[in-house]
Amino acid sequence: MISVAIMGHGVVGSGVAEILIHHNELISARVKTEVNVKYILDLRDFDGLSYSDKFIKDFEIILNDDDVKVVAEVMGGVNPAYDFVKKCLLKGKSVVTSNKELVAAKGAELIKIAEQNNVNFLFEASVGGGIPVLRPMVQCLAANRITEVSGILNGTTNYILNKMIVDNMDFDTALALAQEKGYAEKDPTADIEGHDACRKICILAALAFGKHIYPDQVSTEGITKISLDDVEYADNFGCVIKLIGHAELLESSKISIWVRPTVVSRECILSGVNGVFNAILVTGDQTGEVMFYGKGAGKEATASAVVADIMDCIKHIDARKYLSWEDGDSQSVADSNKPERLFVKIWSDSFEALEKQFHDTFGTAGIQFVKNKYRKEIAFITEEAFESETAEKLNSLENCNYKILHTML
Amino acid sequence: MISVAIMGHGVVGSGVAEILIHHNELISARVKTEVNVKYILDLRDFDGLSYSDKFIKDFEIILNDDDVKVVAEVMGGVNPAYDFVKKCLLKGKSVVTSNKELVAAKGAELIKIAEQNNVNFLFEASVGGGIPVLRPMVQCLAANRITEVSGILNGTTNYILNKMIVDNMDFDTALALAQEKGYAEKDPTADIEGHDACRKICILAALAFGKHIYPDQVSTEGITKISLDDVEYADNFGCVIKLIGHAELLESSKISIWVRPTVVSRECILSGVNGVFNAILVTGDQTGEVMFYGKGAGKEATASAVVADIMDCIKHIDARKYLSWEDGDSQSVADSNKPERLFVKIWSDSFEALEKQFHDTFGTAGIQFVKNKYRKEIAFITEEAFESETAEKLNSLENCNYKILHTML
Numbered sequence: 060m061i062s063v064a065i066m067g068h069g070v071v072g073s074g075v076a077e078i079l080i081h082h083n084e085l086i087s088a089r090v091k092t093e094v095n096v097k098y099i100l101d102l103r104d105f106d107g108l109s110y111s112d113k114f115i116k117d118f119e120i121i122l123n124d125d126d127v128k129v130v131a132e133v134m135g136g137v138n139p140a141y142d143f144v145k146k147c148l149l150k151g152k153s154v155v156t157s158n159k160e161l162v163a164a165k166g167a168e169l170i171k172i173a174e175q176n177n178v179n180f181l182f183e184a185s186v187g188g189g190i191p192v193l194r195p196m197v198q199c200l201a202a203n204r205i206t207e208v209s210g211i212l213n214g215t216t217n218y219i220l221n222k223m224i225v226d227n228m229d230f231d232t233a234l235a236l237a238q239e240k241g242y243a244e245k246d247p248t249a250d251i252e253g254h255d256a257c258r259k260i261c262i263l264a265a266l267a268f269g270k271h272i273y274p275d276q277v278s279t280e281g282i283t284k285i286s287l288d289d290v291e292y293a294d295n296f297g298c299v300i301k302l303i304g305h306a307e308l309l310e311s312s313k314i315s316i317w318v319r320p321t322v323v324s325r326e327c328i329l330s331g332v333n334g335v336f337n338a339i340l341v342t343g344d345q346t347g348e349v350m351f352y353g354k355g356a357g358k359e360a361t362a363s364a365v366v367a368d369i370m371d372c373i374k375h376i377d378a379r380k381y382l383s384w385e386d387g388d389s390q391s392v393a394d395s396n397k398p399e400r401l402f403v404k405i406w407s408d409s410f411e412a413l414e415k416q417f418h419d420t421f422g423t424a425g426i427q428f429v430k431n432k433y434r435k436e437i438a439f440i441t442e443e444a445f446e447s448e449t450a451e452k453l454n455s456l457e458n459c460n461y462k463i464l465h466t467m468l
Numbered sequence: 469m470i471s472v473a474i475m476g477h478g479v480v481g482s483g484v485a486e487i488l489i490h491h492n493e494l495i496s497a498r499v500k501t502e503v504n505v506k507y508i509l510d511l512r513d514f515d516g517l518s519y520s521d522k523f524i525k526d527f528e529i530i531l532n533d534d535d536v537k538v539v540a541e542v543m544g545g546v547n548p549a550y551d552f553v554k555k556c557l558l559k560g561k562s563v564v565t566s567n568k569e570l571v572a573a574k575g576a577e578l579i580k581i582a583e584q585n586n587v588n589f590l591f592e593a594s595v596g597g598g599i600p601v602l603r604p605m606v607q608c609l610a611a612n613r614i615t616e617v618s619g620i621l622n623g624t625t626n627y628i629l630n631k632m633i634v635d636n637m638d639f640d641t642a643l644a645l646a647q648e649k650g651y652a653e654k655d656p657t658a659d660i661e662g663h664d665a666c667r668k669i670c671i672l673a674a675l676a677f678g679k680h681i682y683p684d685q686v687s688t689e690g691i692t693k694i695s696l697d698d699v700e701y702a703d704n705f706g707c708v709i710k711l712i713g714h715a716e717l718l719e720s721s722k723i724s725i726w727v728r729p730t731v732v733s734r735e736c737i738l739s740g741v742n743g744v745f746n747a748i749l750v751t752g753d754q755t756g757e758v759m760f761y762g763k764g765a766g767k768e769a770t771a772s773a774v775v776a777d778i779m780d781c782i783k784h785i786d787a788r789k790y791l792s793w794e795d796g797d798s799q800s801v802a803d804s805n806k807p808e809r810l811f812v813k814i815w816s817d818s819f820e821a822l823e824k825q826f827h828d829t830f831g832t833a834g835i836q837f838v839k840n841k842y843r844k845e846i847a848f849i850t851e852e853a854f855e856s857e858t859a860e861k862l863n864s865l866e867n868c869n870y871k872i873l874h875t876m877l
């Protein structure tokens with residue numbers, strides 16, 4: 060028999076408890092030993108559950124019970140999760156977590172502590188909820204050198220952008236709808252400003268390239284500035300706007316990493332990822348492009364990923380899983396700074412002057428463009444050029460405003 | 469040091485040899501022991517390679533060398549691969565294979581022999597080439613009950629259908645192009661008649677539902693009867709035609725399993741899988757839909773999946789991986805026989821008579837249809853009904869031919 064403790068009984072935590080307790084027979088059979096949920100740590104009271112007797116409020120009980128071999132941390136936030144997880148690992152308990160904030164902030168350190176104590180620290184659920192991606196990346200791509208990871212990593216923003224694309228809904232209305240449906244929090248900042256996606260691309264980059272990247276090293280831009288007409292112009296060019304997290308190993312061995320709204324061609328498989336779904340596109344030097352797709356959040360999906368990690372810990376109770384990376388440093392990250400095609404929108408008080416300047420500066424031979432006389436706007440996709448070159452041209456236009464979006468074209 | 473033998477030096481086998489030999493340092497470091505390719509079995513001569521000294525023609529040398537702990541079978545075909553693999557497993561050697569024909573025909577038996585001899589039998593590369601799908605299905609979905617698996621499992625047919633859809637190319641021209649590009653074999657039967665996809669859905673179903681399904685139990689239909697106007701009509705309904713392999717656990721605990729050209733809505737993520745790419749969509753009761761996408765074939769992709777399996781065998785040299793299913797039986801498979809929307813094309817010598825009969829028999833209220841007076845055809849998507857009901861209606865039409873395609877709508 061293996062005893063397990065669950066720290067946190069929120070959305071994910073209650074899901075984990077329910078699976079472990081209600082499907083206990085199936086799970087015990089699969090790991091070939093009885094799995095016993097011994098404690099659930101939460102400061103709140105949960106009366107009337109079939110397992111109400113398991114609740115405790117004092118973390119020390121878990122820490123000091125040598126029976127507990129595996130701990131699931133599903134509290135969220137860095138504190139006190141970090142302190143609790145660290146103490147558990149030091150005590151020789153394996154820990155699994157769905158907490159992306161914790162892994163993005165402290166992953167390298169916690170992995171090292173786990174290694175030193177010959178226990179496992181697993182976090183499949185921290186990226187892509189129920190989508191198996193971290194473990195397949197490590198195991199099945201073992202014989203590959205990963206060169207790039209790109210993903211739609213946040214279901215809330217993807218839902219909002221999708222509503223804008225498909226239903227022509229403006230940003231505020233789509234956000235309100237997402238909140239109403241429970242896809243967005245009351246305070247949606249972490250989602251719509253890209254912070255959530257940023258944490259996930261940090262974890263993916265660390266796994267792919269073996270070095271911790273900290274969230275504050277990532278150039279991060281959310282979707283709040285995307286307007287309905289950006290979405291329409293993109294559609295004219297056969298594209299959709301998605302919030303993409305991207306990490307790429309440059310020839311310099313540095314990593315280019317960002318989160319930003321990106322104009323994605325409908326030819327790209329990522330463009331078909333709709334609603335609250337997430338997808339992670341991994342490029343390996345041998346396999347080429349591989350994509351993992353599924354629900355990036357939600358109680359059942361995330362909880363089942365946590366439970367799968369718990370089961371893996373139980374099966375490997377005396378063996379370490381290979382899943383690690385080094386500490387990061389301030390030198391790891393660099394701009395990729397290569398020629399690229401940019402989506403540009405320019406507008407002005409005088410459409411005629413705008414039109415003339417546009418043709419004089421950008422020509423029209425090699426580029427796609429849409430003119431909107433009524434709005435006094437022109438939107439276009441540039442030829443391949445360094446961003447600085449395009450910006451210089453744009454700055455040379457007189458009495459003209461502009462907006463640039465990056466592309467995957 | 470661990471010694472490895474490779475049986476077969478064709479497209480995949482040479483790729484495996486190249487990765488293991490040319491990236492030896494990286495791979496040895498990752499598995500924390502030196503990996504030595506001791507033998508390569510092939511009846512042909514391969515002079516002038518940096519590793520020409522490793523070739524042997526006699527299988528017994530591998531079998532009787534106790535040094536060899538892991539064997540990669542990349543010969544293809546059931547014989548003599550089956551005999552060789554069985555003997556290796558019985559001798560206590562772990563075996564990895566990319567041979568879908570072998571796994572689909574003999575998987576349950578070989579897994580059992582591996583279990584009895586406490587060695588591993590892994591075959592990630594047998595489905596989806598370089599796409600990690602079998603292992604993630606087993607491991608990460610451990611806490612799920614899988615209810616359905618659907619996939620685009622054959623790159624050749626997907627390439628052909630894609631050419632028909634995008635470039636308006638007819639079947640024969642697209643096939644010839646695929647052959648020219650090396651995506652289709654000279655004898656394309658196994659691909660275009662669906663046999664290859666059939667083997668793969670057998671393997672996926674076995675893993676998902678724990679029971680071996682043999683290829684001859686699967687209702688299999690290829691793409692040779694798909695015409696360009698079928699593709700066009702599908703497009704009218706917002707759909708594309710894909711060769712889909714599907715397995716589903718019915719409430720009766722029987723499995724509905726088939727391979728057939730299917731009309732897929734552009735809303736479905738599988739519709740965006742283009743060219744030689746493959747994708748496998750797995751539905752779990754907890755995670756919902758999860759999809760794995762990538763190149764389903766190709767030397768590097770498949771070889772890297774074989775090498776990853778070899779590395780996994782080396783890491784688990786004394787431990788069994790949990791990857792198994794039971795023998796199949798004639799009772800496992802059943803028709804799902806539930807109401808469904810069908811794609812139907814009807815044609816006749818008299819368009820007026822056809823039109824009248826169509827309206828009289830099917831009505832037009834709830835269904836989508838396209839009339840083509842010039843071709844004297846009507847294509848439509850039925851309302852939900854049992855296939856037998858729709859067929860009955862169609863058979864009642866006078867002087868009328870029809871064609872039915874199943875849908876995923």
